[in-house]
Amino acid sequence: MSARRVAVLGAGIAGLTAAPELRRNGVDVTVYEASNRVAGLATSHHDEDGFAYDTGAHFITNRLAAAIGVSASCLTVRRYGEAVWMRGRSYGYPNGLLAVPRYVASALSSRARGHARRDAGPKGSAAEWFRRTYGAALADEIALPLLEEWSGAPAEELSAAVGDKIPTGIAETIGLRLATRLSHRAVAIGYCREQPQSAAVYHVYPEHGVSTLCERLADDLGDAIRVDSPVQRIFVDDDRVVGLRVADVDVDVDAAFSTAPVNVLPHLVDGAADALDRFGRFRFRPMLFVNLKLRGRDLVPDVVVWTPEERFDFFRITEAPLSMPWLAPDGYTMLSVDIGAEVGDRHWEMGDDELAELCLDQLTDLIPDVRARFVGARVVRTKIAYPVFRLDYEADRQALEQSTGVDGLVSIGRNGEFAHVLMEDVYWRTLRKTRRFLAGGIGSPQLAA
């Protein structure tokens, strides 16, 4: 293999997965990171009161930790579960929902009509797909309201591909639940699509926060990582990547692995004519995470509680310390309350105190004495939380799964791939893409040569 030079843009989990794999295969790699440190989104913050926060929720499995070589620094997660809160009570997932005759009847009749051909793959709108797969009752009361809050668009305008996110059948879920009970570990259910689920794959969490993963990956790269090095332009000539401008200096490269949100590529790339313009239409859903610090523990029915009813401004509540007790000091807990937003809308413009008030008000339905327990709040606002799979650009989204259309330009990572993926999937997908690149497939300049 020729000594190709590849630039990796961004030292988050995706960039730090691609770079060593390229280097292991004889490629000359440099990682350019705009900020002054590695890890990107995969970081935890600790506050002065002893609470720890992630940017979003990070799910790490023992398999990912072992692959990266940080398993000895990880603690085992013993408990994980989800529930839905409706009509003033909680329904466990999936057993609690299966006990509601209306949902079962509607799902069975939908299946009996032969509509649930999952193997044919999701087609059409998300609304149709969910009604077909789960029955109208469950779809209309739970799945679709949640989906709409989460994406900020009507389910009729969303692609059925969002349904891909929920790959685990009910029988498999029950089996893996049983394994959780027998093994006393939170077996991962529905968090990885790239690799098989099994009783052997369970949630773990690095003792010193999620950045441990990136730090370990960065260790092997040494000075191939340049921090404080924002990439300003990617130069394309004759439909292939030829160079970069980094911190006002131009460098020649044969390929670029970008972890930037894919919708900024049209602005970042110079000389690709309009090949990348179609990705500029892709939208990410902004999100507000209202972290409430509270006295006590075990305040909600399960680790994740979904709230599909319209009377709630939020759609999800996570009590992470139920899974990971070390995230909050003894005697305290933290609820992360998630609100879908648009930049500049009512919620986005609210002050932190106002948002906390709003959440506390509505939480009294689940926790009557929540106000008495409240000790403080910390709000995280993010403009890029979830990719929105709108039907009107579904064809372009599918095209991106194959390639960016520019030789030597590979878009990786959660935001780069525009995909609903958690950390472990980011890792395996990035490896898969990198290997395809190395084999002369996707985005490889050799293909053109």
Added chain:
Amino acid sequence: MTTLHPRAGALELERTRCCICETTDADPIAVGEDFEYRTSADSFLAVQCRRCGLVYLDPRPTTDELPQIYPDNYHAFSFSEERFGLVYKVRSRLEARRVLAATKGLDVRDIVDIGCGDGFHLDLLRSYGNPAWNLVGVDLDKRAIEAARARGITVHEGTVESLDLPAASFDVALMIQTIEHVSDPPAVLRATRELLRPGGRLLLVTDNTDSLDFRLFRRRHWGGYHFPRHWNLFNPSSMRALAAKTGFEVESLSTMVSPVNWTYSVRNLLDDWGASRKVVDRFSLEAAPALAAFTAFDALHNLAGRGALLRVFLRRPA
């Protein structure tokens, strides 16, 4: 730039690649721990090469960590008649027949056992074979070598690649449950081929990943993983690829009955899921009922060519 906080007992790990294809294109298939000896706090990932099917650890401990992952009570060094009683006697008889098969049809003077451990197999050849044979062992573990020498067996300390043994000086080489432990199987096989006289034979025995026990327990508890000490695990096709890569002809390739991986698979599962000591201890190399039952069970699979161990006769071309 980075601060790592490994907990006590964490091993230094390094990335690896398929030793046969020399690529990194592999799928993760298992994640497990050192269930048997608990020599570290790490979990280990076993991956399978997408080209040749080789199963290997990636990442794996560096060779500097060998003293930690082979503790003093490691069984290969203490399989004694006093401790294992009936199991020792039964196994000795079986193994004697198996190793003697390696000498069939050859005019044998010199035999080398690579990874000879405490000299168990050479001792069998001495007791049941031709007294005129010159028997030599190679191993790198000091405790094992001491035990072998105490039995009166000649052992060279080191690895077959690094020892300067005279080329083309052996008629038969044994490599019994050794190849899965070494860091560079092709290098070991090439060095072994050099030691053999043209037409000489290598008997190689190793865990078989084309077996029912592997299929059932491959996600975590399979005894053959022996985390983190088995670094490369073969099936018939990856074994043939290894032979071709290292200049050997395959004389025959078959499977052999063994209750060990079955026993340890069940033991690992019970231990991992918190069963009581009493239950776990029903499954060990000292538990004759479990061994007998699994021997019978594996014998059925062996008839179908899916026994727990691979047995390969390789020949250095004349």
